[in-house]
Amino acid sequence: MLNGMSTFRHLLTAVLALTAAASLAASAPASAAPGIAAEAAAVRSADPALVADDWVWPVSGFRILTAYVAPAHRYGPGHRGIDLELFGVRTIRSPAAGFVQFSGRVVDRDLITIDHGNGLVTTLEPVTSPLVAGDRVARGEDVGIVGDGGHTPAGGVHFGVRWHGEYINPMVVLGGVPRAVLLPCCA
Numbered sequence: 001m002l003n004g005m006s007t008f009r010h011l012l013t014a015v016l017a018l019t020a021a022a023s024l025a026a027s028a029p030a031s032a033a034p035g036i037a038a039e040a041a042a043v044r045s046a047d048p049a050l051v052a053d054d055w056v057w058p059v060s061g062f063r064i065l066t067a068y069v070a071p072a073h074r075y076g077p078g079h080r081g082i083d084l085e086l087f088g089v090r091t092i093r094s095p096a097a098g099f100v101q102f103s104g105r106v107v108d109r110d111l112i113t114i115d116h117g118n119g120l121v122t123t124l125e126p127v128t129s130p131l132v133a134g135d136r137v138a139r140g141e142d143v144g145i146v147g148d149g150g151h152t153p154a155g156g157v158h159f160g161v162r163w164h165g166e167y168i169n170p171m172v173v174l175g176g177v178p179r180a181v182l183l184p185c186c187a
Contacts, residue, residue: 054096054139055095055096055139055173055174055175056093056095056096056139056140056174057095057174058084058092058093058094058095058122058124058157058159059084059086059089059091059092059093059157060089061086061087061088061089062084062085062086062087062089062157063084063085063087064082064083064084064085065083065084065085065152065153065156066079066082066083067079067082068080068081068082068169068170068171070167070169071167080160080167081123081158081159081160081161081167081170082158082159082160082169082170082171083151083152083153083156083157083158083159084152084156084157084158084159085153085155085156086146086155086156086157087183089146090145090146090155091142091144091145092112092124092127092129092142092143092144092145092146092157093140093141093142093143094114094122094137094138094139094140094141094143095114095116095122095139095159095173095174096114096116096120096122096139096173097116097136097137097138097139098114098115098116098117098122098136098137099114099115099134099135099136099137100112100113100114100115100129100131100132100133100134100135100136100137100143101113101114101115101121101133102133103129103131103132103133103135103144106125107149108149108150109125109126109147109148109149109150110125110126110127110128110129110144110147110149111123111124111125111126111127111150112124112125112127112129112131112143112144114137114143119163119164119165120161120162120163120173121161121162121163122159122160122161122162122170123158123159123160123161123162124143124144124157124158124159124160125147125150125152125157125158126146126147126148126149126150126152126157126158127143127144127145127146127147127157128144128145128146128147129143129144129145130144131143131144161173
């Protein structure tokens with residue numbers, strides 16, 4: 001039987017391989033998107049606690065502006081999350097149950113960080129929230145509204161996920177690409 005550290009290294013290697021594959025998939029045609037779900041299923045089988053089936057998107061009515069791009073090394077360039085363009089939505093919800101780890105201003109933007117247990121932590125920014133560290137949140141519970149600042153276009157939100165301190169592609173915990181919703185075109 002593997003000891004805890006060996007298991008952690010094995011899972012971390014799987015997650016890093018998955019994020020690299022997902023980054024390539026993000027630049028591939030839409031037909032490649034099902035590969036992310038298959039990779040997430042592989043990680044799920046390696047550690048069922050890593051990927052919860054009950055995660056939800058932090059918003060509804062959105063499109064992905066910028067996909068996750070894994071850095072080549074810990075301090076290398078990359079995009080450690082997903083940027084979402086929102087369609088008429090301002091309320092942000094918790095993607096899974098957990099506890100608020102931080103809520104407040106960092107440099108030029110408000111953000112909220114939620115610890116979901118099992119080493120999984122999400123950060124949503126810019127998000128202004130009345131919650132404070134230690135507050136319990138339920139899956140899908142409103143945690144704040146879109147704020148100003150940060151690198152996303154006005155009215156957008158950045159959604160990042162860390163597992164044991166390392167950034168992973170949020171698609172892993174969400175189970176893949178969201179279902180397409182057709183919006184009215186021209187009014």
